[in-house]
Amino acid sequence: MATLKDVAALAGVSVKTVSNVVNGYAFVKPENRRRVEEALSATGYRPNLGARNLRRGRTGFVALVLPELVVPYFAELAGLVLGAAQEHEWNVLIEQTLGTREGERDTLASLGPHMIDGAIVSPEALQARDFGELAPGIPVVMLGEHSVDLPIDHVGIDNVEAARVAVAHLVGLGRTRIAAIGAHPHRGTAAQRLEGYRLALAEAGLPVRDELVATALNYHRRDGAEAMARLLTAAEPPDAVFCFNDLLAVGAVRAAAERGVRVPSDLAVVGFDNTEEGAYSLPSLTTVAPDKAAIARAAVDLLRRRVDDPERAPEHVRTPFSLEVRESTRGGA
Amino acid sequence: MATLKDVAALAGVSVKTVSNVVNGYAFVKPENRRRVEEALSATGYRPNLGARNLRRGRTGFVALVLPELVVPYFAELAGLVLGAAQEHEWNVLIEQTLGTREGERDTLASLGPHMIDGAIVSPEALQARDFGELAPGIPVVMLGEHSVDLPIDHVGIDNVEAARVAVAHLVGLGRTRIAAIGAHPHRGTAAQRLEGYRLALAEAGLPVRDELVATALNYHRRDGAEAMARLLTAAEPPDAVFCFNDLLAVGAVRAAAERGVRVPSDLAVVGFDNTEEGAYSLPSLTTVAPDKAAIARAAVDLLRRRVDDPERAPEHVRTPFSLEVRESTRGGA
């Protein structure tokens, strides 16, 4: 592998002159520039980024820390972050937390100080809170959960309002026994969506029944199916359900179908995340659609600004969302 | 950020002694070891991986190059590769090709020689062929496509046989007008699955009808739906369809449903990849199930061995698969 030294020797100039050419320094004699460029392509020189970074103190890597890639929302988001990062000439290192905090702590602690310029973190459960101490000094942008008390940049939608809109839509269909799937003891977003759920019910003068609020410890299809199965055994089963993500909704739809409950006529279903899967499922899912591209872009932009100026005040960017109304709440009753 | 020098100063020993302690060198006087360890934790020392790697010539990074993370198969695979890589103390850098080769070439060419120890590549279209020249000298393991002529390590299932089994299953249900969705001019796997399809038909004494073989330029849900819509306009529409991945199958199922064609009674559907989505869709998808965990493990293992010994002969690892029979081919006419 050719180094600056090799190129310099071939071109008959000093190492620094080659470096200058490579970095576009203006004052190089045309003659020398030509010779260097020739030597560069002759040797197929590629700068050693490791060495360059060591010298410059930047690495060109950012970490994207998220729970699981198998969750389509995160996969879609990761894809968009990859794209956005590319425009900043950043390479993305993906770390899966899988819910466990220890492994996470280790990787980030060892990787943290030197190998990454910053991190975009989609926190699960408690992680948001103690992230500051976990990665001291690393520029971090947080996704999803909005913890105003933390002095950390943050991007996300208004979860309370989004949930309220979703449930209000169900109310507008005339449903009265509206269930929720996705309550979670430690997840900030879960608390916020539950809050929006309660708000919408209150606005409609409907009671909040505890037996209609189902907990989901993970947000996978299986959990949605199990929760729905439980809800359907109630004396008075729900006529609508708001699921805190699309996977839960997919599971819920299946559990309903397996028990002969028809969607949307017997049960209207709303999901969250607007994954492509939900748009193609049978029936297609009405869902809260966060602008994922905007989230990815905002996160990377925010991280860029934080890296450039570590002292700036933390910013909270609120990205837009919309409600995609599809078959799972259309027609029927 | 503390460096070896800082720690050495604090402990009153040389930089190298600290380095020795950090790296577990045996011959350090207990007294010194203790002092160094104290200084280490007092300063919260973290080795600068960039510097270490520059010195050692290894980076601890591997690239995972794949078409798109939004395709669930790749998301699931990526998750598994991340896990497998962790056991080798590798960090994974994910690159999306999005089908375009230029961007791909650039990233890998610049990243290639110095920042990654190797790459696991899931090639799309032509990429397999010219990958050797694209990333000269980088240890590479190829996924999916089996090009025996390339002197490159490779992991994958027997696509011809898998497709044959899938279509044979449809034949076994008594279907006679069996369509295929996913033919592609440049994709190696597409050619192989088509081959298996033809084989199974031939074995059953069924003709291969060109009008029943649908091309799909991408393997997204939309493409499956469009292809199915075309197939259903035929004079004699198919009574079964073998889709080259689950996304195509999901799209096909939806297109069928929108036209009142029932699955599986009117149309039996088989997918490929065994994504979770297919297991929960309505109806759930019969699908070819490659052992994804085995693929991920084999790929990382193979890469490890290649990195350790660049001269070894390329190996082709064939991972197992099975056919998951579900609702989309169960019961019905």
Added chain:
DNA sequence: CGGCCGCTTTACAACGTTGTATCAACGATG
């Protein structure tokens, strides 16, 4: 007692790059 060996530590160089200081050549200015 001299030489050798094993343990322990250290100085030094090197990985490949870039910032800084320096120097030389040159034309312009007073």
Added chain:
DNA sequence: CATCGTTGATACAACGTTGTAAAGCGGCCG
């Protein structure tokens, strides 16, 4: 003609780490 500023090139040091060679210090053996 002396001085200055601009242009162009270079040597050197440094980023933080580790491999190498070597040296100091015992003790053991001949």
